[in-house]
Amino acid sequence: MRAYVAIFEARFRALLQYRAAALAGLATQVFWGLVRVMIFTAFYASSTGAQPMTLPEVITYVWLTQALLMMLPWRPDPDVEQLIRSGNVAYELVRPVDLHGLWLARAVAQRTAPVLLRCLPMVVLAYSVFGMAGPAGPLPALAFAVSLCATVALSAALTALLSVSTFFTLTGRGLHSLVIGVLNLMSGAIIPLPLLPEWIQPLVRVLPFRGLLDTPFRLYMGHLPPEAALQAVGHQLLWTVLLVLAGRWLLARALRRVVVQGG
Amino acid sequence: MLESLRVYGCYVAVALRGQLQYRGSVVMGALGNLMVTGVELFGLWALFDRFGQIQGWTLAEVALLYGMANVSLALAEIVGRGFRVFDQLVKSGDFDRLLLRPRGTAFQVAAQHFELARVGRLIQGLAVLVYALVAQGLLRPGAELVLVVGSIVGGACTFMGVFVLQATVAFFTIESLELFAIITYGGVETAQYPLSIYGDGLRRFFTWVVPLAFANFVPGVVVLGRPERFGPEWLAWASPLVGVGFFWVCLRVWRVGERYYRSTGS
Amino acid sequence: MAQIVVEDLRKRFVVAERRAGMLGALAGVVRRRHRVVEALAGVGFRVDEGELVGYIGPNGAGKSTTVKVLAGILVPDGGRCEVQGRVPWLERVEHVARIGVVFGQRTQLWWDLPVVESFELLREIYRVDRQQYRVRLDALVNALDVGAVLDVPVRQLSLGQRMRCDVVAALLHAPQLLFLDEPTIGLDAPAKLAVREFVRRLNRERGTTVILTTHDMDDIEALCSRVVVIDHGRISCDGSLDHLRERAGVGRRIIVDLERDEPLAPTDARVVSREGTRVVLAFDPVRTPAAALVARITREHAVRDLFVENPPIEEIVARLYGEADARGEAEPRPEPREDPS
Numbered sequence: 003m004r005a006y007v008a009i010f011e012a013r014f015r016a017l018l019q020y021r022a023a024a025l026a027g028l029a030t031q032v033f034w035g036l037v038r039v040m041i042f043t044a045f046y047a048s049s050t051g052a053q054p055m056t057l058p059e060v061i062t063y064v065w066l067t068q069a070l071l072m073m074l075p076w077r078p079d080p081d082v083e084q085l086i087r088s089g090n091v092a093y094e095l096v097r098p099v100d101l102h103g104l105w106l107a108r109a110v111a112q113r114t115a116p117v118l119l120r121c122l123p124m125v126v127l128a129y130s131v132f133g134m135a136g137p138a139g140p141l142p143a144l145a146f147a148v149s150l151c152a153t154v155a156l157s158a159a160l161t162a163l164l165s166v167s168t169f170f171t172l173t174g175r176g177l178h179s180l181v182i183g184v185l186n187l188m189s190g191a192i193i194p195l196p197l198l199p200e201w202i203q204p205l206v207r208v209l210p211f212r213g214l215l216d217t218p219f220r221l222y223m224g225h226l227p228p229e230a231a232l233q234a235v236g237h238q239l240l241w242t243v244l245l246v247l248a249g250r251w252l253l254a255r256a257l258r259r260v261v262v263q264g265g
Numbered sequence: 266m267l268e269s270l271r272v273y274g275c276y277v278a279v280a281l282r283g284q285l286q287y288r289g290s291v292v293m294g295a296l297g298n299l300m301v302t303g304v305e306l307f308g309l310w311a312l313f314d315r316f317g318q319i320q321g322w323t324l325a326e327v328a329l330l331y332g333m334a335n336v337s338l339a340l341a342e343i344v345g346r347g348f349r350v351f352d353q354l355v356k357s358g359d360f361d362r363l364l365l366r367p368r369g370t371a372f373q374v375a376a377q378h379f380e381l382a383r384v385g386r387l388i389q390g391l392a393v394l395v396y397a398l399v400a401q402g403l404l405r406p407g408a409e410l411v412l413v414v415g416s417i418v419g420g421a422c423t424f425m426g427v428f429v430l431q432a433t434v435a436f437f438t439i440e441s442l443e444l445f446a447i448i449t450y451g452g453v454e455t456a457q458y459p460l461s462i463y464g465d466g467l468r469r470f471f472t473w474v475v476p477l478a479f480a481n482f483v484p485g486v487v488v489l490g491r492p493e494r495f496g497p498e499w500l501a502w503a504s505p506l507v508g509v510g511f512f513w514v515c516l517r518v519w520r521v522g523e524r525y526y527r528s529t530g531s
Numbered sequence: 532m533a534q535i536v537v538e539d540l541r542k543r544f545v546v547a548e549r550r551a552g553m554l555g556a557l558a559g560v561v562r563r564r565h566r567v568v569e570a571l572a573g574v575g576f577r578v579d580e581g582e583l584v585g586y587i588g589p590n591g592a593g594k595s596t597t598v599k600v601l602a603g604i605l606v607p608d609g610g611r612c613e614v615q616g617r618v619p620w621l622e623r624v625e626h627v628a629r630i631g632v633v634f635g636q637r638t639q640l641w642w643d644l645p646v647v648e649s650f651e652l653l654r655e656i657y658r659v660d661r662q663q664y665r666v667r668l669d670a671l672v673n674a675l676d677v678g679a680v681l682d683v684p685v686r687q688l689s690l691g692q693r694m695r696c697d698v699v700a701a702l703l704h705a706p707q708l709l710f711l712d713e714p715t716i717g718l719d720a721p722a723k724l725a726v727r728e729f730v731r732r733l734n735r736e737r738g739t740t741v742i743l744t745t746h747d748m749d750d751i752e753a754l755c756s757r758v759v760v761i762d763h764g765r766i767s768c769d770g771s772l773d774h775l776r777e778r779a780g781v782g783r784r785i786i787v788d789l790e791r792d793e794p795l796a797p798t799d800a801r802v803v804s805r806e807g808t809r810v811v812l813a814f815d816p817v818r819t820p821a822a823a824l825v826a827r828i829t830r831e832h833a834v835r836d837l838f839v840e841n842p843p844i845e846e847i848v849a850r851l852y853g854e855a856d857a858r859g860e861a862e863p864r865p866e867p868r869e870d871p872s
Contacts, residue, residue, distance in 0.1 A: 026443040033447045037455050037467070041312075041319075044462035049316040179297020183304040192308035199314055268658075275655045283643040362639055364604045366656055367628035527620065528606045529544070 009111035014119070024119060031124055035068040035132065054196040059223050062135045063194045065128035066219045072116040073153060074189060074214055075160035076182055079108055082165040095257065102250045105165055109158035138224030145231035149218040152238035156213045159245035166249050169256035190216035196225075210241035269372060276376035284381050291381050298385025302335065306389060309457065322459050325400035326489050332394025333413065333481035334456040337420030338449070339387035345425045346378035351432035355526070364527070371429065371519050401489065409488045412502060419508025420480025424449060426508075426515035427475060433515075436522035452477045461493045479507040534708060534740050535578040535601065540610035542571040542596055542764075570596040571607065572764035580707070581738040583730075585755035587745065589852050593764040594744050598710055601742070603627055615708065628657060631701035635713035638697050640685045646696050647681040650703060657704035664703065671699045675729055691722030698729065709733070711743045715750055727753050748845050760851055768851060776841060779850040782813045784840050785824065790833035800824060808835075813842070 039061050046057040055063070077083075082105055085091045094101060128134040137143035167177065186192050188211035195206055195216045206212055217234045220226040226234055284291050309331065313324040342349075351374060354360045363373045394413075398404040403413070431445035452471065460468050460482040472478040478495070486493050487501040495501065546566050570593045578584055588594050599605035600612060603619030603626045612619065619626045640649040654664045672678050675695040680688055688696065694714065701709065711730065715723045731754055733739050743755060751758060751772070758775050760768040768778050776782075782801075789795065789808040796802060800814040814824055821839050828834060 023443055030443055030447050030451070033451050034454070037451065037463070040463050040467070041458055044319050044458070045312055045316040048318055048320050053315065177293070177297075179294070180300050183297070183300035186301070187304045187307060192305060193312060197315055198311050272655045275652055279641060279644060279648060279652050282648070283641065286643060359637065361599070361604050362634075362637070364623065365602060365627050365630075365632050365639075367624045367658075368656055369624075524606075527604060 007111075009108045010115050014115045027120060028123060028127075031068045031071065031120075032127065032132075035065055035128065038064050039132070055194060055225065058133070058135060059225060060194055060197070061133050062223055063190070063219050065125075065132060065134040066222065067191055067215055069121045069124040069128065070153075070215060070218075071191065072120055073113050073157050074185060074191065075109070075113075075157045075164060076185065077161075077178055078165035078168055079105060079112065079161060082108070083168050086165070086168045091257075101257075102162060102166070102246075102253050105162045106158050106246070106249075109161035109165075110154060112161070113154055113157050135223070137222050141228040142221055142224045145226075145228045145235075146218050146222040149213075149221050149231065149235050149238065152235050152242065153214055153218055155242045156210060156238050156245070159242045159249065160210070160214075163245050163249040163252070166253045166256060169252075169259075185211055185214070188212065189214040190219070194219075196220075210238075210245065213238035213241060269368075272368070273372070273376050277379045280377070280379040281381065284379075294382030295385045295388075298383055299389055300385070302386045302389045306331070306393065319458065320462050322491075325397055326485075326491070327458060328393050328397035329401065329413075329489065330459060330481045330485050331457045332390050332392075332397050333417050333420060333485065334453050334477075335386055335390030336394055337417050337480050338424050338453045339383055339390055340417070340421035341424030341428060341449075342383040342386065343380050344375060344421070345428040346380035346383075347374040347376070348425075348428035348432035350378065352435040355435045360526070370523055371516055374432065403488065412484050412504070413488060415505035416480055416484040416508075419505035420477065422508035422512035423475065423477055423480055424452070426512040427452070429512070429515040429519050433519050433522035436526040448475050456481055459493065476507045476511050479504040532580050533577045534580045534582075534615055535576075535742075536611070536613045537577070537597075537601075538575045538611040540571050540574040540597070540600060540607050540612055542569075542593075542600065542605070542607045544568045544570055569764050571600075571610075573610070574761065574764065574766055575610075576759055576766060576769055578740060578742065580740055581734070582757060583734045583741045583743070583755055585743050585745065585751040585758040586761065587751065587758060587848065588761035588767075592762045594761055595712070596764075597761065598712060598742070598744060602630060602632055602710060628704065629706055629708065631704070631706035631709040633694075633697050633701045633709070633711050633714055635694065635711075635716040638685065638693055639700055640693070640696060642686050643684055645682045645684055646677070646688070649685065649696075650700060653700055653703055659704050663705075667703060667705060668699070671702055674732070675699055676725070691718050691725075694718060694722065694726065695729075698726065702733075706739070708740045709742070711741060711745075713745055713747075714743070715745065715747050723747075723749075730754060748848065760848070762852060775851070776847055777817075779847040782815045782842070783821065784842055785812045785814065785821070785828075786810070786838055786840065787812065787828060787832075787834055788836040790835050793832065795828070795832060797824065797828065 042060045042064065043057065046053070046060070085094065125134070129136065137146055164178065164181065188195075188206055188209050190212065195203075195212055198206060213234075217226075217238060221228070221231055221234060309327070310324070313319075313327070318324075319327065347354075354363075354374070360370075363370050366373060395404065398410070398413070403409050427445060427448045431449075434445075452475065455463065455467065455471060456477050460471065460478050468478075472495075483495045483501050484504040485491075486495065487498060544567070546568050572593075574593065574597060586594060586597070596605065600607050601614055601619060603614075603623045606620040614626065615629060617626050639653075640646060641652070650668060653659075654661070659667075672681065675698060677692065677695050677699060680692050680696065683692075685693060685696070698714070714726055714730070718726065727750065730741060730743075734741050734754075741754075743750060745751060755772070757771055758768070759766060760775070768775055770778070784803065785800065787795065787810045789810065792808055795810050795812075797812065799819040800812040803811040803813050805811070814821075825837065825839070829837070
């Protein structure tokens with residue numbers, strides 16, 4: 003918990019300090035959102051058939067994506083990565099802390115710190131100027147909030163797993179770009195998941211990544227009814243637990259190797 | 266000019282030899298790059314699979330724009346890496362070292378890095394481009410193919426120009442400006458689709474301020490025989506020159522930045 | 532013939548002030564406070580061909596600013612400067628093709644590459660003829676004894692090896708003027724000696740003009756026939772080492788080991804220190820000839836041993852700087868924003 007608070011503070015302060023960078027980041031996200039909205043608008047304008055989502059829903063989905071992009075577990079915790087690459091992780095073993103738990107807390111902090119400074123202005127802007135709709139009602143709003151918390155947990159679990167994976171891929175950023183690719187597609191960051199072809203949908207539904215963006219968004223829009231919230235959040239949490247377990251197991255293996263080989 | 270090209274070749278050989286010491290890392294980087302851009306391509310395909318067309322453009326037509334834009338950017342990324350990491354060179358003070366050598370600074374900055382890992386985007390863009398050209402029956406010797414290739418080079422110059430501008434900012438402020446990503450990566454994102462689908466502001470920006478329109482849309486319309494003509498036809502055929510001109514202007518701006526740096530010594 | 536002519540060189544820097552603390556950082560975003568630092572306040576000197584000049588001064592005195600101007604990197608605000616008949620900053624490319632620069636703190640070699648490949652690339656950059664390059668490289672490699680490390684990547688070299696390779700790199704295009712910035716910093720004693728010996732021979736045998744900035748006074752004492760001292764952006768002293776000693780007024784020293792513990796206080800010398808039977812005296816050789824002083828001391832006291840020496844240059848320089856400080860403004864000296872060197 004102390005680690006969490008410390009990281010949150012540090013991240014928050016860093017974001018505050020680089021105000022110009024934060025503004026630039028915001029402008030970039032807005033630009034991206036506008037371009038994507040125009041692309042979708044053009045596609046919808048030239049199509050007559052029924053689609054799984056209406057254009058206003060897609061627009062809202064796009065803006066929510068732009069706002070919460072920072073929540074995606076794109077890369078391992080840079081500090082932890084450094085710790086592992088330098089071999090200093092061996093010293094961490096001396097301390098009486100649960101390493102994976104610590105890294106999880108750090109990841110949660112990293113994912114939540116930008117929310118206040120980056121997401122909120124984005125949402126306000128998108129809602130008031132760019133045609134993003136509000137939640138479909140009080141129940142969808144509640145479901146969204148609950149699901150968003152599960153998203154943070156899921157994202158942190160993935161980040162921690164990525165960090166642990168650094169043990170096994172010391173040379174390569176390659177694995178991480180691979181993850182970014184899958185993540186972007188399967189979470190809904192590139193196009194809303196319902197618009198992907200039918201044949202890929204079963205895979206999308208099973209994988210954990212939809213819990214990062216798609217699940218909370220569709221609850222927000224009422225595209226998934228509030229009754230389905232339990233199942234949706236259940237999917238997020240189940241994967242969170244699985245990923246945490248996987249991370250712990252991998253870490254234990256990696257550490258045993260570190261101890262045996264002496265780094 | 267020729268001599269500079271030869272020296273550039275020496276630099277590249279040196280950079281490649283350096284990078285190839287970490288062969289695994291380069292291969293993985295290229296694969297990852299291929300994956301990331303490939304996934305974006307999949308997204309584009311999925312939208313056409315669902316909607317069939319976008320304002321009268323088919324997938325094969327859009328693929329030409331997509332291929333041209335991505336190959337241009339990939340070329341600029343591979344060659345222009347030095348400009349993208351230039352702020353570090355200024356911060357560390359190592360830019361002084363370049364000033365101590367009897368060559369142009371922009372030349373040295375460009376020559377110092379050569380990013381092999383970005384061949385992922387290049388391969389993917391080339392594949393899409395070939396597909397588009399085959400689908401349009403354009404993959405044969407002819408003026409159209411020359412225009413396509415020329416425009417790609419012009420487009421690479423435009424992207425390079427933006428990288429140069431981004432680097433020039435580092436002469437004035439050490440706060441690196443993410444904002445330029447809007448023009449480069451936002452630009453390629455935008456240029457993957459026909460420029461005609463966008464609002465006026467965006468269209469004008471990418472035509473008159475940063476002339477990415479001439480990297481694919483303007484010549485593409487002529488090559489594809491589509492009705493969205495832009496200006497007189499000779500202008501479309503002059504597209505490659507626009508990018509080259511833009512790059513030249515950016516190099517002038519770079520000189521201003523360098524002069525400022527040399528008078529402040531920061 | 533004068534190779535470097537500098538007259539009334541001036542340079543000011545505008546430095547943004549950082550304010551302390553979180554509030555200060557926030558306020559800094561809104562409005563920055565600036566401060567003007569005068570790095571060069573009218574510097575002037577001439578260097579003739581074949582001289583070996585030490586250029587010294589405390590941190591922030593304007594040393595590296597001067598070197599940057601002479602090297603063509605930095606454009607001054609005012610004054611005249613000509614190096615080999617060229618204004619460095621106006622004809623940068625032509626100018627830098629004819630000078631060599633070695634920074635002791637950073638390398639110009641490519642980190643991941645074998646040393647020799649860096650040399651090859653520099654050959655291309657400096658447009659050195661292949662034939663000439665071979666001859667020069669052989670000579671330099673022999674003189675600096677780096678033949679064994681030519682195929683080793685730079686990152687694996689020891690500091691001394693790297694430094695010597697950097698010197699080779701700076702001389703491949705056979706410049707007539709060489710700037711050495713802290714060339715012996717961090718080196719062990721043999722490596723220091725090797726670099727010094729090489730620089731001395733380069734200067735003697737090839738007539739290369741050398742400008743040496745350093746904090747290591749042994750470098751100066753070993754190499755430089757002339758020393759230029761800069762302080763607060765002004766030249767505070769320019770001349771031979773002896774001249775410098777005179778200027779500093781430190782005088783010469785005489786160290787006396789007495790047979791027994793007895794008072795020793797000649798009227799024309801000052802007692803610097805006394806430790807048991809050893810007394811250190813300082814005297815002005817102009818007013819008091821050393822021979823006379825020695826004769827009188829040996830006559831009046833039982834002396835076991837006695838020797839005369841010049842004071843260490845560190846002391847002279849400390850004296851000079853101190854003097855300049857006393858002359859300087861009441862305000863604390865601002866640190867100009869430049870590399871400490």
